[in-house]
Amino acid sequence: MQKPAQVFLVVAVALSALAAGLYFRGSGERVSTTVTAPPAAVMDTALAGLDGRKAKLSDWKGKVMVVNFWATWCAPCRKEIPEFIRMQSRLGPKGLQFVGIAIDEMDKVKAYAQEVGINYPLLVGEIDAVEVSRAFGNELGALPFTVIIDRQGRVVRTELGGTNEAKLGPVVEPLLDAPAN
Template identity: 35%
Template sequence: MRTETDSPPSIPPSPTRRRWLTGAVATGAVAAGAGWAWWRHSVGEMAPGANEAIWSQTFPGLAGQPAIEMAAFKGKPLLLNFWATWCPPCVEELPMLNQFYQAQRAKGWTVLGLAVDKEEAVARFLQRLPLTFPIAIAGMQGTALSRELGNSAGGLPFSVIYDKHGRVQHRKMGQLLASDLQNWASL
């Protein structure tokens, strides 16, 4: 016998309805993930005057090394890479950047790594993984600078490619691929 407090009998969803709901939830999850990935890896607009301002910047070198002036890099193609020792994709791409630098420097290219990190951590890291391209310490100022250059998410790694005239040709948020470097080498 049924009372007023009893819930009505439940009707199980049909297999068709269950599949439809499962598909809708999965599609929504994929769309949300794709949207987040797009936002995370998207490159925004550069702040007004950021491209001109970068060339007046000076960054501390590692202990015992002179400060690095950005103006010294004007006149040749430059791959400017924002990275940190605590960033796994950054660390993973550094050997490839080093190979790119060694292969392309005879053609006028240079690579500059701006570490968004502490000098002590970078020095310890470079003892384990020596790099032949110049490294400067940008510290937390590097995050603000990368945002001005269009890194809207403020994530790492972030790379900016300049032509020999000091103009931005490409920007990439996220880990570089060998194909990126191959495409950029012809600048």
């Protein structure tokens, strides 16, 4: 290859990289993909389940977990839940476990869960639940907020704002194939 052509190619590749960078930056996604171990206290925070019994995130250790912080009063939260229900049905047998943590009232959560047919465990809390989401990096305490935890208990992705099957699937499915230890 002659020199001018070589320079042209390098510049073209560079400009594409810059454009890609600007594109992804401009997409407005609030995603973190830094792999971290959550503080043990967060995984062991006991919150009330719909059956009245307390549960903690560490109860599902060894599964690939998708922890979704939500509320019935949050419209963008309601939008994504039907996709979570579908994913739980499809990938639950492979070891995927959705857990919903509602910043809400127990009665409203029960009624909504029945209405839309939520097929994964729900925990309900107030400030204690907001604090759990903050510990996962949700500094604003805003909703919806979704955390993916691998079989080793590491946080591999967090996302503030609505998500969907198309975004979660490619992250979750390879984790399901990974061994627990």
